Amino acid sequence: MKKVAMFIAFQDFRDEEYIEPKKILEAEGIKVDTVSSAKGKARGKFGAIADVDKIISDINPSDYDALCLVGGYGCLEYLDNNPVYDIFKQAFNENKLIGSICISPVILAHAGILKGKKATVWVDGADELKKAGVVYTGADIEIDGRIITANGPGPAKEYAQKLVQELK
Numbered sequence: 001m002k003k004v005a006m007f008i009a010f011q012d013f014r015d016e017e018y019i020e021p022k023k024i025l026e027a028e029g030i031k032v033d034t035v036s037s038a039k040g041k042a043r044g045k046f047g048a049i050a051d052v053d054k055i056i057s058d059i060n061p062s063d064y065d066a067l068c069l070v071g072g073y074g075c076l077e078y079l080d081n082n083p084v085y086d087i088f089k090q091a092f093n094e095n096k097l098i099g100s101i102c103i104s105p106v107i108l109a110h111a112g113i114l115k116g117k118k119a120t121v122w123v124d125g126a127d128e129l130k131k132a133g134v135v136y137t138g139a140d141i142e143i144d145g146r147i148i149t150a151n152g153p154g155p156a157k158e159y160a161q162k163l164v165q166e167l168k
Contacts, residue, residue, distance in 0.1 A: 002030045002065045002167050007084065008050060009074025010036045015044035016153045017101045018070045021160035028164050035059055037078045045072050056083050061091035065167055071102020071122065071152065079104070085111035092146075097166050101150040101159055108147070109134050117144040120151045 004025055008018050022032050033053040036042050042050045056079075061067060067088060069075060084107060091098055092113040100108050105121040108114045109132035118135045120142040121128075129136045140155040141148065141162060148166065150159035 003063065004030055004032050004066045004068060004163070004167075005035050005054070005059055005061075005064045006032050006068045006070060007035045007056075007075075007079055008042050008052075008070045009072055009078040010038050010040075010042045010052070011078070012045050012072050012074030013042060013048075013050070013070050014072030014102055014153055015046045015048035017072065017156050018044065018050060019048060020156040021068065021070075021099075021101075021163065024157065024160035024164060025167075028167075030065075030164070030167060033064075045074070056087070059087055061087055061094060061096055064091070064096060066097035066099060066163060067091045068099035068163065069101070069104035069107055071100075071104045073103060075102075075104045076106065080107045080110060089113060095146055097146050097148070097163065099148045099150075099159065099163050101156065102152045105129060105134075105149045108149075114147070114149075117147060118142050119144065119147065119149040121149065122152050
């Protein structure tokens, strides 16, 4: 069984960017672990509640086939930090599939793994990507190697389908 670690902010993750991909991945028989900065019930921007399976320090990228970041401005508060960078750098070095949606590609840019790669992000994050040497495209979805980025809640279903295709 394929396994995905889906990282969400403990507060203010973007509901549909978590709910839609998780539902689609699980419907394909893929195990999804919800990861955040604290145990308990994480809360989305619009009130969705997510049970946190694991905290950031529990995660070994080697245990997963893919690691994904969910957007919403809470991700920059809760996930834009060295422990998360280290996890995603290790995942990148192990050639794991990496997904990132909405504003969360900023975290991958800060981690240094998008340098020289094509990526997209919610428009508010475009300057951060460019500063980090990313080839910002502005597309709804961008795939460069084993990294899939999406620019917001609109393409959440298509983003999830791309993750499934790459995992199969």
